[in-house]
Amino acid sequence: MKRLISLLTAVILISCVSICKSRAYEEYNLSDLANCSGIKSDSNSRGGYLCAFSGNTVFSARLVPDFSSYNFTVNGHIKGVSQSGKYTYALVLEDTFTNKYSVYSLNTDNGNIFQSTFSNENFRTDSFSVSDNCIYYIKTDSAYAYVACVNLSSDKKTKITFGQNVNEVFNNNGKSYARLYDGSICKLSQTSSTRVANAGEFRNISNVGINKVINEDGFVVSLSDNSREYVSNAEFGKVSASDNKVFSVVNYHLSRKTSDKTQNVSIPDTAKAVVSYKNQCGVLLDNGTVQVYESSDFDEKKTADNNNHSDSSNSDNQAVISDYIFSDGIIYGVYSGETVADFKAKTSADAVYKSDGSVAKSGKLKTGFTTVINSKTYTIAVCGDVTGEGNVNSKDVTLLQKHLCGNAKLSGAFLKAADFNLDGKVDNRDLVLISRQKD
Template sequence: MRIRFLCLLLSILIFVFATADVAAFGNYSASDLENCNRLTTDSNSSGGFVYGFTGKTLYSSMLVPNHYNRYINVPYNIKSACQSGELSCAMYICDNKTSRYGISVINMNNGSIADYYFNGVNDAVSKMFSLSGNYAYFVRADATYSYVAVYGVDGSLKKKCNFGDNIYLLFNNNSITYAMLYDGRIYRFQGTGYTQVANIGRGVNAFNAGIGYICTESGMLVSLENGETSLVPDCSKNCVSAANGGFYTANGNRLIFSGKNVSERFIKLSSSIRCIVSCNGRVATLNYAYDYNDISDSELKSNSDSQIDSFNDNNSYNQGGIYKNDLQNSGEYRIEQDKYIVGVAPSTSVTSFKKNFSDSATVYNSDGNVMSSGNVRTGYTVSVNDHTYTIIILGDLTGEGNVKTNDVNVLMNYCVDSESLNELQVLAADYDCNGVVDNRDLVLIARSLK
């Protein structure tokens, strides 16, 4: 009896210590995110989040420091989403005739839900919005420029903020709202007031990259405190998170921490990294199967560790595990989500398209037949180096390989909430490649018809 008791006690101790070890490097699931057409990351002082939406449902997952998967259903199709601290927010149009807009939020820590409504947003030109404290921010337009309209959460218009240029991007970073203009100026809002904090140059796309930072597509990390910049090698959207004096990035299945004044460290994971978020000394990585790891910063190894030799990638991976060598001299082409070739111009011939690949590429139409002539279309696939990608043509929502009035009509119906888009159409409709499909894309696609 005593021996059995000792054996049982030993088993319990082994289980407890094993569980404690897993908790420090936990593996969890965020499978609800698979429903979303596109994902967005946000690292702020409340946690690290990945969120997205489809139809009338917003899905959000807190990956660190706590682990919550939540969703919220709203009465109308969601037009845009943002993260403000622990609040995941969805914006939708209640009534086009009266221009009544709604914002529904879910608290990711306790699951509570709140709804806010705003009347008379009749000249809104974009689906961009932000929620900070007791204020909501929308992009509207007058006869000259677009501007930021500041509302109270009670629905009252507080102020119209004009900058002498059009608004290019409205975003939330660590519960603070920022506006970026087409000329590159960035302003930080505090209630109805605002202050310029940086200038990154005209026509530069950028995305959130941790508390107080954004990152441009060219890999420039920009401080939202003083405008200082630093270079992030091999950056990609959703895979940069500034923290602890440096920044986390990904290379295939390797999570890397580096920076100007820090020693590079890394850890290898079992699968390729799709998203990175961080908070308070912890970092989480989401893979393409929608599983994620919650990792303590202390678990990353020094770059001088012998484990580095076992990662035999020969620098051939980009974020997502796709070989960089698949593409060569590709110009605007890029690989997204491990499975799409985006940035392809309308009316690109199969012959011209194949010249952008480093090895013999085979193009297939939507029926799976090999194509050796004609133009590539949205929904075609290309096989190269044992990888298969779906081709996305800019502005080609109808899968005809070019941009016509039909494409404009489809996007126009989407913008007025009378038609939905599938995943391929969302990627094709994002004409300015900023991660948001809105009226600006509609204008650019319509202009391309001329």
């Protein structure tokens, strides 16, 4: 069941000579963490975590499956934080003259802190990852930026090159990865790398769960098989995936999407970050409190809004059913490549009809197809398929360009099909997204 937790962080004091173990308090409040900029969320095999820093203090919290919260202060200059399993890491510049850095690791189970040091220069400090007792970061002293690795036990240094620039190093479920210039994502070891996925050229990414990241276009990309799933109105830090469920927050509503349906509950304040673990979802609210949602909250479809807020994008005539959205006689949120069989399996439709009225027994869905559900006729809109051909290609891009320029007019299901990001309007953002989906 949903529970509201008030949180007050424990304090860890660190001197330049020794590290004091933290103390955990009985009452908690995460307002200090919520006030930090650049909060990082990580949903991994140990739980759902948040970490951030402000000034020379690092903040860390686990929201699910149980709660723990710690912070610690350093004398050096914090360059960044990263989460890896149950450990929160901070990269700290200790001495600018000797280029001495420290990596502080916080065990979020017990508050213990360990410090490792190394020296290096000409590297980017805004992006790093720690795994298997090695720190990975980006060096810029060659024609192409590459990944440097330092074993924190032996101080052994190695480098991993790619023949193109490395844009980012990040951690996912305790393993280190690099995102390259062309969008490739490579899993790192101390001496080599393996390409596992592609998030799109120039597309920034954020962790959402085990073996999953989300790019800035709203696509959850699998680091296991490079498959992807679109999340409407996605914001970095406000989407989390676990056990084939995708949780996302828009305004005052939390959605849980599974393979066969999407359900919503209201939250009492706007969200700062979202994490998940198995069937639980933890939401850090702007006011610093934490809401934890479990399966029963969604199954019971609780929609009470304690602050009487409402999301204008969810009007009375709009209901979320299955993976699709039903509104004004149109079913949308259907993606290119979905078949008649897929659609019938996800809805109570007995039949799907082609534009000419004949029964579509199999094959891909097309914009303009119709169906009858609960005695009401709906027209199907396939995202990006503005021509009604059942796929997304250059013809769709050209027609949408003409519509945006006033040289053509889309209406009904075809206009809904043009709203690729499902934000309720058709604009250049949709044009860019559709152009990237061309078959």
